[in-house]
Amino acid sequence: MSIQNSTRQKLIDAALKLFTSLGVTETTTKAVAELAQVNEVTLFRHFGNKQGLMLAVMEESAAFKQPGELLQIPAQEVDSLGEAVAQYAIAFLESVTQAPELLLSLIGEARHYPPQNRQALSKGINEANSSLAKYLAPAIAKSPDCGLAPEKLASMLLAALLGYFVIENTCIEQQLWSDRTEFIDNLVLLLKAETTATAINDLQPSIVHEILHRAKKARLRDYALMYVLFGAGLSQQEIASLEKSQQINDSDRHLLQINSRQVPVNQWIMGKRYGSYSRNPLTGWLRSRTDEHPALFLNDAGLPMTATDIDLRWLELTEGLLTPEGRSPIIEQAAQTWRVEMLSKGITLENLSMITGLHLKLLQPYARKVKEKLALEQAISLDRKS
Template sequence: MHFSMSSQLVSTRQRLIQAALELFSAHGVSATTTRQIAEKAEVNEVTLFRNFGNKHGLLLAVLEESAAFKDLGESLVRRATPPGNVYQALKDYASDSLHALERVPEFVRSVVGEADQFPAENRRALGRGVTEANRYVAQYLATVIQQGHLNTYLPAEKLASLLNGMILGYAVIEFTSEFHELWEDRDDFLENLVELFLHGAMSSSAESAINSLQGGFITTEVADLPASLVHEILQQARKWGVRDYALAYVLFGAGLSATEIISLERSHQIYDTQGHFLQITIPGFVRQVPVNQWILGKRYGSFTNNPLIKWLKSRKDAQTAMFLNETGTPISESEFETRWQVWSNGLLTPQGQTPVITQAQQTWRVEMLMRGISLENLIILTGCDRTQLQPYVRRAKEKAALEQATRLDHKPG
């Protein structure tokens, strides 16, 4: 590859990254010298050192900035608009991901074969790339699960990890071995991967999976929590600090799922004296939800001063994620669920069971209907359709009937 005068439009940094990617792919990381990279990029070696420090610093930039790796996971965002054809969307995502890896097979072989020689930061960069791909897939899966098009007993985050793990495993096997009989060809692998994923990991039975894919809906058993238990969970969360209090507040005040909450960024918050809103940005589906001041009869601050705003104002870091874990990185769904277990430890529902995190969203939906929101407006806020929300309507009517019966059970006077 030769860089002409027109390449001056491309930054020196990008020319070095592209040259390194090509040479790493052709010869491996260990066999490639910084002098070779500098010559290919038509700069002197000192410029390379000034920009990246050393060869492994340049490799780190390749892993983090090369378009071949940035694109992993984004195809699902571009192609899938829920509720579309889930089978085709996942197959397209897997196919596009493999295409991205197949463009640089020698580089993949080199990274796999020489990874133990890389600094820890380079290995962490590989991990961050996979995590970023997982985030896109988990957001998409969370949407189709919430809308009733898939039945699952695993969190969206775990399902995304399984899917990406199988895709990367295929690439490693294909790029590093020959004459195996694991699958007939690439299409055979893709078709069986998606079939297994949808009919196995995504459903407790093949029948329910097929029903979901054909547009059937799964009856939701609504198990909202009583006000006293909700307030106790919020108070327990408050004892664990401003972040935990904010997490619990958003759960019960905005009616979001755990997957939606961990995907929030600081810029997704909008507030003034008239209202407090969060923007939910999920592939193919964007909506806004209010953050309620009042939760089951008790006020938790105002639109401009509440647990979430206090948490964000306490932050001194530059992370874009709205919620972080103890190490200062974006909190994961499993870490969030662990926090819930801490807050609800020792508490029981009226049915004698330990509260689960999904009941927070169910509680919010029932509460909004009890307050008088129309079904049409709840459809807009939740992104669910009428059929999916009918169980909540029935539960709200049931609670309203119980409240009316209780009021009538007073001494006439």
């Protein structure tokens, strides 16, 4: 390292230390220069002014680093947009919470900054958003139903992460989320719902029954897993979080407790009955287990199944299947199929919102989809009568 670069780094390190301990507002360029043991003129030669120094310090912070510096796997190598979002969220929060004081100071004092400092902070956030958008772009390209541009999705994600970071590091005993994992899981669910809200692609009955048939031939656990996907409309993250104690069933009902809401597990799936409330693929899987693990689903290693484990089972069980559009079925279509079926059977949007936990706005496209299907059936029926 050259003497010039060494001096520059000393100044950045000194500023980082003072920004963290005193705050940005109270830190002077003179104090930074003295701590770095250089002349204040040297600081101005390297950074121009305090705002330039602030930008340089921000570049050292994990909150403003390029995603590639935080992650080992590029977005184009992940299987889904949800996975890309989750892995960035995990890496971001792990990095910024190793030394949270700087980011808290930057955000907390921003209202009191002079215009130049606020412009520097805005520039740093804009650059962070731009780099995050570039990271997400390949994953978005692999998700044809996503209706958000990379910059918009990046801004949603960055705002959510910064908000969570502030709450986590300033609020004592907050009850918004039980832990960071729950927050990230909910964030992924929210982003998936937002990006797929206008594209509802429910699966045909023949494809649904073929997937369930394949799962039944594979193993009891897979049969139960696909049964819950199509019979309760749950996401991978929701299923992965379930424990055996969250199952409620008798001869008159079969429910799963998801946080504060209950979701029914249907006997009938796309016109075919899969057992009863008390004897079905899920209850059969649970009766077959001899372990004492509380998780509802276990992987081959005997550990709780993760969302990734569930994704992998779906990919194997649907291999070679194609929808009428010529695409392979994706796992999100299981929940979409369940919601369309529930509305077709007569459940109201308000009640479906209560069961799914989704806002009415996100369910409106499902109502339109059901109306389209009914209109098509009516048209065909009228033609047959002609």
